[in-house]
Amino acid sequence: MMVLLWIRGVLARRFLRVAGAAAGIALAVALLAAMSLFLADAGASMTARAVSAVSIDWQVQIIPGADPDLIGKALTQAAPVKAAHQVRYADVAGLEAQTSGTTQTTGPGQAVAFDSRYPTDFPAEIRSLSGTLDGVLIAQQTAANLHVGPGDTVSIQRIGLPPAEVRIAGVVDLPDADALFQAVGLPPQAAPQAPPDNVLILPRETWRQVFDPQQQVRPDTTRLQLHVRLDRETLPPDPVVAYTSVAAAQRNLEARVAGQALVADNLGSRLGAVREDALYASVLFLFLGLPGIALAVALTFAVTASGAARRRTEQALLRVRGATTKDILLLSATEAAVAAIAGTAVGMAAASLLAIVAPGLNPALGLDGPTLLVVAIFGLLVGFIAFLYPAWLDARWTTVTAARRTVSRPSAPLWQRLWLDCLLLAAAGLLFWQSASTGYQIVLAPEGVAATAVDYKAFIAPALFWLGIGLLTIRLSARIIASNGTLLRMIVAPVSGALAPVVSAALSRQSGRLTIGIAMTALAISFATSTAIFNTTYNAQARIDAELTNGSDATVFGTADKPAGAHLAALASLPEVATAEPMQHRFAYVGADLQDLYGIDPNRIGRATSLSDAYFSGASAAGTLALLAATPDGVLVSEETVQDFQLQQGDTINLRLIDARDHQYHPVAFKFIGVAREFPTAPKDSFLVANSAYVARMSGSDASEYVLMRAKADPAELARQASSVLDFDPSLKVADIGQAAHLIGSSLTAVDLGGLTTIELSFAVVMAAAAAGLMLALGFFERRRPFAILAAIGARPRQLAAFLWSEGLLILVGGIVFGLLSGLLTAWMLVKLLTGVFDPPPEALSIPWLYLAVMLGLVAASVAVAVWSARPSAGQAAEQLRDL
Template sequence: MNLLWIRSLLFKSPLRIWGTAAGIALAVALYASLAAFIGHSAARMTVRAAQAVPIDWQVQLLPAAQPAQVAANIRKAVAVTALHAVYYANTAGFVATTGGTTQTTGPGKAIAFDAGYRHAFPQEVHLLTGSLTGAVVAQQTAANLHVKPGDTITVQRVGLPPVKVRIGGVVTLPDRDALFQGVGLPKGAKPQAPPDNVLILPAAQWHALFDAQAKQRPDAAWLQYHVKVDLSRLPADPLKAYTAISGAAHNLEARVAGKALVADNLGTRLNAVRADAAYAQVLFLFLGVPGILLATALTLGVTSTHAARRRTEQALLRVRGASTRQLLALAASEALVTGVAGAVLGVAFAALFARGFIGALPQGAALALALGGALVLALILALLAIWVPAWAQARQSSVAEAGRGIGRRGAFAWERYYPDLLLLVASGLFLWQSASGGYQLVLAPEGVAATAIDYKAFIAPALFWAGSILLSLRLARLSLSRRNRLLHAALRPLGGALAPAILATLARQSRRLAVGVALLALAVAFAVSTAVFNTTYNGQARVDAQLTNGADVTVFGTGAAPAGAHLGALAALPGVQAAVPMQHRYAYVGADLQDMYGIQANRLLRATSLSDAYFPGSTAAQTLARLRATPNGVLVSQETVNNYQLALGDTLRLRLLDARTHQYHTIPFKFIGIVREFPTAPRDSFLVANAAYIAKTTHNSGAEYALIKTAAPPAQVAAEARRLLAGVAGVQVKDLGQVAHIIGSSLTALDLRGLTRLELFYALLTAAAASGLLLALGLFERRKVFATLDALGARPRQLAAFIWSEGLIVLVGGVVLGTAAGLAVAWMLVKLLTGVFDPPPQTLSLPWGYLSLLLAGVVAASVAALWLATRRMSRVPVATLREL
């Protein structure tokens, strides 16, 4: 009997099976696609985070340790791809006599690498000029001593006589913070600042100069092992990878207790990535769950259009002796077939998405979990859509009631209690509570191998979704009143003299039409909120990359090779809109050496952009104007203001390197504002001042950097700039694309274009389905009404007036209410996900192209459904009355 029932449905009512299966497939496809994307993103986060760590572990040997034994223990604790020795020694200072003047520095470091180190860790040392075969000095040391390759410096050892060393080259140390970090510092201790003066020696020369110092002063010379972990052995999930690598580090600490100290740089990085992985889950909950619920509502809406037919079928089956158990068995078989069909269609679409936009399918346990979850979700939706309504009808209705087919009219039962307004007010209160906590949606507590997501923050958007749906139902039902003069006037051009009759018909169908309006509003709200959020998200990802890189293209030079010297040639390159110079110097604030940026405040914005969020208590325009009006003004980072207890208007005495004397001299500046972020600046301490004042007081007008705004693709302009500067040593050219790839593993650094296309396509599809499919099915199920009107002599134009009036009410109401709700949800999502953005967006970014496409799609689907219904209903034969 069950097979006969399914066969009859497939051949007699195919829309009933496939329409419900299509709704289930939408939910399954979105779930499986998001699950695949999030799993892939988590794996990419782990790989990118690990690759961004130049030195995974630093193991510092204590005086009594045996190097070979410690190295063996490292290999037992973790699989390694590289393990090399680095020798460190403290120096009392360096002295150089050049150009008739003598320069002396403070304490520094002399280091050496074993054979193969530079091949295993290529990012630690970058040659600027000279050769790496002999002794080399860091760029800042060369500037302090005013030396170049071929010059000789005096190294003042600790407890031993000074020695002379000939310099063969000048280098930069991009990872100097990690290279010279204090290994074994107590938890919570402030990180040590890297030394300003560094000498790098060949290993044999280091041993010749500092082995004796190591014997006399073990605290002034030591050995470190730098370790590169085999990343292929790490789990794909960031949390699991963090747990594995931190466990291995603890194992090593236990093995070498009293012999060595361990700095787990890789674990520290993965620990930070835990929050980013949690944000991926948050993104799924915020964007995926509403879409799945929308597909559920759409599926239930599709099945509800067949409610009258189902009641009739149950009545006929009961008359012919079917029991309640048999009725439920038939409904269960229909739900099973529909659920399996929906699961297969949804998984097939998700597989196409994964192949097309991700490039890989989930593997192993992840694949099994995705398939199992998709099947369970499909069956649950099928039971909710088919079996549960059948059960309710079988338990609560009689044969006579089933034959009437009269729906309820009037207000919904819940309207008298105003749950919609209560839900919206509660949503606002929960959002205010999240705001008071600084929108800290994700927390990764120090030392805890777990990431905490503040799930209470999800209450606000969940309540808003529920409240907005109920409010849409209320407003739509209230507007469909016989006394609504505005609606009567709107219907008169379409219905003419039939406008009162049409309005009366709409009023009788107010509850059914209100559900249609609410479903379309929900679909439009999902589409609008997703599109606005994704556009804002992608825009902020570019802002984040531009903040790190400085501009679309930035030329990074040095004091010896300033990029500003080539500014005219760079500005003349094809595709360049503007090229602006920027100084990058170093200044001492007390004993703290900080980056200092000299800008032309009236020209900076031609090449880059500044967010108001960079300047607390002011705007970017106001701050630049204040800096322009104060020649000796300086903007100070928040950390420096806190450390030195500065107040606006204070005189800040900074020490900068003078180009004439090659010595640091004190220069007075006036503290005029705080800066949190700035193009190319580090995240901790830095200074911003007028380039003209810095040039005047240091007798050096050179600009180390050049910021370039492009009209052509940044990568294309960067390639032209590299060709132009190919023969200039010490100059680097970077564009936004490069920086977006390396700024870290944060969620805004991920390429979300595939996910964005999926979500926007899905939102467009569901909106069109809500407007077109539901409208068509609803009209198709009401053929009996239109056949009766036709039998009574209604002309095709009069039938069309009824059909189009109903369709336009649903279309206009759903689009207006949905757009308002979608913008509100997008604003709420951006606020709650403030932690993703650096800096937070100032305004929402509206994707006008997509919103226009969405409106066109919804209108086209509605018009197509109404046109088809008009053609079908105007030709309903009288014999159809007997069939219906």
């Protein structure tokens, strides 16, 4: 009966505080559940993207003398195999062709044999450019070197045997050449092997006729592989579990073949990289959400602590009347149960609703039972601790006399005496300085797929900074308010007028309560600001990353024989095109190294693609392009080439370009004027950028192999329009920015943050408004008696409003100033620490001005509502005093 009476009294007399605590618990539970759902969805998305980026799951190289049939049988027993094909490789000393009365030769290369069904099961390995796929195929660059096409004859310089001639049936592109020609069995620390420059693809029977004799003479020049595609439908959605499953199957196969074959686990390597990214994503996204969860928990504790004086008085009265500590804790537990159960239930319901309405989330994925149980237990624990712990402290350590004392001497808390805030900020600065120099490192796996190394210590710095800036806010706010100085009077003067000295003096006696309100508001605004800025920067940079890979919103990729620039007029007239610019893609020899050469118009290339300052070393993008435009024979060289050839700016570089008039490579003099780290569509390692006019004049051809197109609105629609115009030529490939493939890069930037952004920014706005308005309202609720006394002794409503509005303005100004400053610094730290995730790194933070304006407007509105609702009712001061 006593418990029921207590609950009834609490709901009748302290409903606002119980509801506020329940709201804090609901926010914490809902955010934790929604973040858990997002992480599960992000993991499944990462796994799907990783699997789609790998064409050949396993490459099983059979040791000479082993039985391929036995290896194939062991393969089907070790893993669920969807397709497996034998692929034969042979080294060749060179290739030769005679066309138009001239003879062209190449260096060493490889001849590969696929069976007839290989392109069906591995469609990403071969892309037809011209001719047919039935017969001998030649790689695009090899065809350009030899200047051959369908119907021409190529002489294969076999090793240890006379040449053999074959007739070309088609020209193809090999998009996955890195994996197709990787060296199987190299140690993990070995550098990846570059694919051959010259490649022929022969039917299996033709390969046997040409290279079986070479295999007998030089068995070390041929090899046999099984290319395997696993049944990916059986893969778990979680990348960590999927990696474990694939790695276990690989070890099972190795045990079964007992040294008769070597396995290159491309799928496992990719999943291993994504596994690291998934763990990184967990830390990153939880870090972005944990301040919100911590803020909701802190709000719950602040709400319960706002009535600490009244609670101590009530407990003292109970103890005087014979209540034991157990009785007091039981009554507090009933109050906690009401808030905890209600808050947890509301939070779980809100999370379920968010899973349905938030973009980018898959509600069908759901959360497993253990996760839901942990989230529910978390909410209940927060509620009970928030109510029971203060009650236990007061009952255990506070005497009845001290509890009933209305005036006490304030003392600085221990953390202020130890200067813990400054120590935390100093530690954050030191760790940030250490981590920012390393950041997020991306390396290339020996199997030719991306792998990622993660510096998890990097997240300690923002966490320490967040805690330190919160404590520093309390210290500075308390000092400003308690000192009752000029700054405090200046803040309250706009709403208190002539009463500013009196109001500021009254506020200085409430510094403890006001400081907590300012700190909670500042932390909420900081969370909203840092989350919004980071998410906006992340989304903007992810688009730049994709544009770097694709070239522009939509790009038409052609070849030397079928240049996309020939259709520039038709492409530029498409309804969705904002601008279209041609770009040359040639090949040039730097010494003996064949590199990609891009010819551009420096004055116009920026109309079709974004060129970041981070693309260039030692100068801005605008400055570098202006220098290139002013130097007709100038060339920008990649960092790797500069280091490999020990180049100095101003050096003359003789590049060998193929001349369209005689189809031979001739040296052309270029002047080295700058270093390019990145360039649209360029590979990550070695490339060159020059003036297209100079390249055209020196090579005898003004053809542009690529066309970059900027879309007016939807890049996908532009790509569809371009494809419909060019559907007569299958050698022209159209890709939009949404299709950009990151073979080398972080799958972290491939994760859609739409769901996370909706969740975090929605919670951030709610918590910012709640922290300011609720804390202010609870403070007014506790001070109803002083305001009633002022009204009873003759204070006019305008004079009472001066106290109320001054308190609201103080919390609002302090919260906004400290919150925006700390939020901006936190976002800057996160982006700086994660510079390596973005390719290229961001030049500056992207500020979501509209969101910040809306958020600050809602905070101000919540303060205004709290002040308006706290106004004493006219003529009812006596009745209020009797009630209080």
